[in-house]
Amino acid sequence: MARWKYRFGIPLVGAAVALGAASLTPALTNAQTPLLGPMSASQLIAAVMGAAPVQYSGQLQITSNILGSDASLLSSVGQSVALPEGTSQLMVYRGAGPNLRLQEVNAQSERDLYVNSAGAWLWDSAGSKASHFVASSTTQSKTLSQGVNPTVMADNLVTQLSPTSQLTVGSNVYVAGHAAYTLSLVPRQTGSSISSVRISVDAKNYHVLGVSVYSVYSSTPVLQMGYQSITFASPSSSNFSFTPPVGASVNTVTASQLKSMFQPMTSPTKPVTLGTSWQAVVELPKGSLTKVSSSLGSKALSDLETPVTLANGGTASLIHTELVNMLVLPNGSILAGAVRSSVLESDAGALGF
Amino acid sequence: MFVEELKRVFRRPRNLIILGLIALVPILLGVVVRFASHGGSHGGGPAFFAEITQNAVFLPLAALASMETLILPLAASIIAGDSVAGDAANGSLRYLLVRRVPRARIIHAKIVAALVYTLALSLMIAVIGLVAGAILFPHHQVVTLSGVSISFLHGVGEALLAAVVVGASIFSVTMVGIAVSTFTSSSLAATSIAVTVAIASEVLDAIPQLEKIRPILLSNYWSSFINIFRSPILAGPIYKDLLEQLGWMAVFYLLAVFNFSQRDITS
Numbered sequence: 001m002a003r004w005k006y007r008f009g010i011p012l013v014g015a016a017v018a019l020g021a022a023s024l025t026p027a028l029t030n031a032q033t034p035l036l037g038p039m040s041a042s043q044l045i046a047a048v049m050g051a052a053p054v055q056y057s058g059q060l061q062i063t064s065n066i067l068g069s070d071a072s073l074l075s076s077v078g079q080s081v082a083l084p085e086g087t088s089q090l091m092v093y094r095g096a097g098p099n100l101r102l103q104e105v106n107a108q109s110e111r112d113l114y115v116n117s118a119g120a121w122l123w124d125s126a127g128s129k130a131s132h133f134v135a136s137s138t139t140q141s142k143t144l145s146q147g148v149n150p151t152v153m154a155d156n157l158v159t160q161l162s163p164t165s166q167l168t169v170g171s172n173v174y175v176a177g178h179a180a181y182t183l184s185l186v187p188r189q190t191g192s193s194i195s196s197v198r199i200s201v202d203a204k205n206y207h208v209l210g211v212s213v214y215s216v217y218s219s220t221p222v223l224q225m226g227y228q229s230i231t232f233a234s235p236s237s238s239n240f241s242f243t244p245p246v247g248a249s250v251n252t253v254t255a256s257q258l259k260s261m262f263q264p265m266t267s268p269t270k271p272v273t274l275g276t277s278w279q280a281v282v283e284l285p286k287g288s289l290t291k292v293s294s295s296l297g298s299k300a301l302s303d304l305e306t307p308v309t310l311a312n313g314g315t316a317s318l319i320h321t322e323l324v325n326m327l328v329l330p331n332g333s334i335l336a337g338a339v340r341s342s343v344l345e346s347d348a349g350a351l352g353f
Numbered sequence: 354m355f356v357e358e359l360k361r362v363f364r365r366p367r368n369l370i371i372l373g374l375i376a377l378v379p380i381l382l383g384v385v386v387r388f389a390s391h392g393g394s395h396g397g398g399p400a401f402f403a404e405i406t407q408n409a410v411f412l413p414l415a416a417l418a419s420m421e422t423l424i425l426p427l428a429a430s431i432i433a434g435d436s437v438a439g440d441a442a443n444g445s446l447r448y449l450l451v452r453r454v455p456r457a458r459i460i461h462a463k464i465v466a467a468l469v470y471t472l473a474l475s476l477m478i479a480v481i482g483l484v485a486g487a488i489l490f491p492h493h494q495v496v497t498l499s500g501v502s503i504s505f506l507h508g509v510g511e512a513l514l515a516a517v518v519v520g521a522s523i524f525s526v527t528m529v530g531i532a533v534s535t536f537t538s539s540s541l542a543a544t545s546i547a548v549t550v551a552i553a554s555e556v557l558d559a560i561p562q563l564e565k566i567r568p569i570l571l572s573n574y575w576s577s578f579i580n581i582f583r584s585p586i587l588a589g590p591i592y593k594d595l596l597e598q599l600g601w602m603a604v605f606y607l608l609a610v611f612n613f614s615q616r617d618i619t620s
Contacts (some may be wrong), residue, residue, distance in 0.1 A: 003615040011532075011608035018600040057605050059589065091587070103499065108579060123500035130500065141433060185482040229589075239585070245496040245566040247407070 026029040034172045034179035035072055036203050041167040042151075042158040044183055044201060050150030051206035053094075057239075058176065058230030060090040065222050066321045087188060099240040112244035121242040123194045130244040164188055164277040175200045176210040191343040192278035193217065193323060205232065215322045216340070222322045274347045281347050286332030308341070311349040318344070329353055354456065358462040362432065362470050371428050375474060378424070379482035381576065386412075387489045400579050409492040410508040413482025414582070417475060421575050425519070426526045426551040427525045428469045433530025434544030436463040437613065441538035451514035460613040463530055471527045472520035479516030483509060501584035515578040522578070522594055525571040525601035526551045532605040535613040568593075572602045 039047070064086065091103035100115040112123040119135040161167060170182040180200040187194060193216055200210040210226025244250050272283040305317040308327065318341050319326040326336040327344040330353065335344050362368055386405045399418040403410040437460070440446040449459055486492070495508030503511075530547035537543055554572040557563055567573050574594030580587040 007615045010607075010611050011604055014607040015604045018604055019569065022600065103583070105580075105583070107576065110583060112499055125498045125500065128496065128500070236585070242500060243502070245500055245502045246494065248496075248500070293569075344525045 021172070027291045032174060034174060034203070036172050036179060036181060037236060038264045039169055041169055041183060042154045044206075045157060046151040046154035047206040048201055049207065051280065054205050054207055054232055055095055055229055055234040056207070056230055056232045057091070057093045057190045058236040060092050061087060061224075061226060061228050062090065063087045063221070063224045065218070065220060066323045093235040095235055095237065095240055099237075101235075101239045107254055112242075114240055116240045118169045121244070123242065123244075128248040129251070130242075130248045131253055132244075133253050134255065161185070169199065172203070173200055175202075175330065176230045178209060178230065180209050187278040191340050193325060193338050193340055199244040200226070207232075213323065217322045230346055274335070274350065275337070279337070279343055281335050281337035281339060281344060283351075284334040284336060286334075300341065308345065310345065312353055314353055316353070324343065354458050354462045355465055358466040359469060362466045363473075368432060371431065372474065372477060375420070375424065375428060376477055376481045378420060379412055379478055380485045382416050382419070383412045383482070391545045400576065401582075405486075406490060408495050408508070409483060409486030409490045410495050410505070410512050412486030412490065413479040413512050414515060414578075416478050416482045417515060417578065418576065420478065420605075421519050421522065422555060423552075425471075425506075425523050427548055428474055429467070429523045429527045430530045430544045430547035430551070431540075432470050433467045433527045433574075434534050434542075434547055435540040436467050436531050437534040438537050438540040438543045439534075442540065456518040456614045457610065460531075460535070460610055464528070464609065467522055467527050467531055470478045471523050472517065475516045475520035475523070476513070479512055483512060497582045497584045498579075499584040503584070511581050515581050518578040518581065518591055518594070519575075521598055522575050525605070528602045528605040528609070531610040532612070535609050535616065568597075571597060573597060581588065593613060 089105040091101075091105060093099075093101040095101075098115055098117055100113070102113040106110040109124070109126045112121075112124070114121040117135070120133040122131040122133070123129070148318075158167060158196065164187065166186040166188055168184050168186075170184045173180050173182055180202050183199040183201060185197040185199075187196075194215045194289065195214045198212045198214070199208060201207070203210050210224070211227070212221040213223040215222040259313075271285075274281045274283060304319050304321075305328070308316050308318045310316055310330075314328060314330045317328045319328070320341065324336060324338050325341050325344055326334055327341070327348060328334050329348060329351075335347055337344065383405070399415060401411045401414040401418055405415050437446070440449070446459075450456070474572055492505050494502040495505060495511075526547055529550050530543055533546045534540065534543040551572060554570045558567055558570050558572055560584055574597055577590040577594040580590050
């Protein structure tokens with residue numbers, strides 16, 4: 001019988017070790033709390049604003065759980081979904097000056113943004129399409145740190161925010177293996193659907209390593225953007241230059257064309273806002289959701305809607321996500337905001353519904 | 354012992370027939386795409402399918418991508434499942450043991466032979482695919498997914514590297530097959546179990562609710578070889594894939610070696 005111990009015991013121990021290593025390694029690396037010098041919120045903000053630009057390359061992960069449990073309802077709709085949901089991977093390469101490369105890594109394709117002093121290229125491997133944005137010599141982007149005292153700016157910002165938000169430096173964490181401070185913003189007003197916003201800041205060079213938005217509806221972050229790995233070193237210059245491959249369709253866009261492309265985005269009539277700060281709600285005109293609903297399929301959106309009885313007895317429908325709530329009023333206009341549905345209903349009451 | 358076992362694996366008519374049939378796939382794929390293509394429809398299908406007509410290098414890659422999910426694990430399982438069980442069934446295992454060859458050497462030779470065969474399968478797909486691609490399709494500069502042009506020879510090198518990664522990605526299935534093979538004298542049973550493990554892993558991998566267990570599934574990083582065709586090469590997923598294979602291999606290696614060395618050989 002002792003043989004059985006060897007035949008199955010040793011492989012079982014091996015399996016346990018492998019499983020343990022697989023499950024514990026990622027948890028252990030980020031579970032420790034680094035010891036860092038104490039810092040106040042305004043000191044930390046000043047440090048971020050005054051930080052010298054750093055060169056780095058890293059893997060950025062963006063996760064959205066906005067739809068929460070409704071995500072599976074919409075999973076059949078596929079890639080045309082207008083609401084961001086799920087995880088996407090972005091490789092970021094930041095070089096000296098304007099040099100930047102963003103690489104959106106998809107399973108079988110890739111989209112890239114190459115920026116250097118000569119201009120920018122946008123590349124989409126699906127259909128091999130390239131767009132060239134020619135740099136205009138007159139517009140030079142100014143860096144924040146020039147001529148502005150970051151400490152003064154940070155103090156102003158903290159003063160502006162403090163009536164509505166509680167700004168604190170929370171417990172230190174490790175992000176992608178780097179010790180980081182956590183700046184947390186908690187709404188002082190009630191009714192917001194955001195319970196906190198946490199920003200992790202690298203303790204060495206004050207580079208922002210991650211942002212998480214927590215919702216009152218769940219304990220997992222509803223929006224999360226953070227580096228999975230980051231190396232603060234100058235990336236190879238080959239990352240920033242791009243020559244469109246033979247056979248690609250190339251579309252050249254000049255600076256003036258680019259400006260006119262963004263013109264229609266700024267609509268002439270400003271949407272009406274109700275409430276302030278964390279309770280801000282926009283009133284959108286009738287038909288604002290038609291674009292979204294047509295891309296989702298009309299059924300998908302109606303699956304998310306629940307009827308709500310208003311103060312005046314009318315019926316509105318509520319579209320609930322983990323972050324944003326929308327109330328479609330009987331006259332077709334829409335109230336939307338990162339607030340609880342009760343705030344939307346009282347706003348509707350203020351409008352006479 | 355190791356050379357003998359390798360010769361045995363590569364000389365068995367059945368194993369050669371499997372190699373031959375698998376070699377036909379990239380050729381067929383190339384011919385079909387070359388002469389029956391009706392352009393226009395982009396997207397869908399396995400990776401690199403849309404690009405086959407553009408460059409010879411993409412034919413082996415499309416072949417690897419389409420065969421990695423079923424045909425390669427199946428072929429590897431057949432060889433692995435037969436490794437010990439086949440010898441037990443036809444009685445040659447007894448002769449080996451009578452010759453006083455240490456059991457550890459026998460099982461190690463069989464493991465090495467099966468792994469070499471697995472790697473040979475994917476390398477053969479790449480080589481045949483490259484030759485067929487070079488005959489059927491243009492061979493100029495290769496465009497990576499990042500839109501960067503690399504020389505044709507560089508592209509050939511990356512296709513071969515992709516074949517090595519794909520071959521290594523199947524090692525876990527091979528090792529499961531060998532481990533099960535030490536328990537039975539029915540090669541068919543061992544082969545079926547290994548194939549079932551591979552397919553079960555792929556099915557579980559496709560269920561969104563099981564996202565938490567995905568990292569430990571042996572098939573989770575099977576398409577990692579695609580990342581070779583980015584500029585620069587995105588090595589992270591490839592390392593994860595190889596680490597995954599090492600983990601599964603370690604467990605089933607222990608099972609194979611300890612079971613084979615302690616078990617009563619009755620047949």
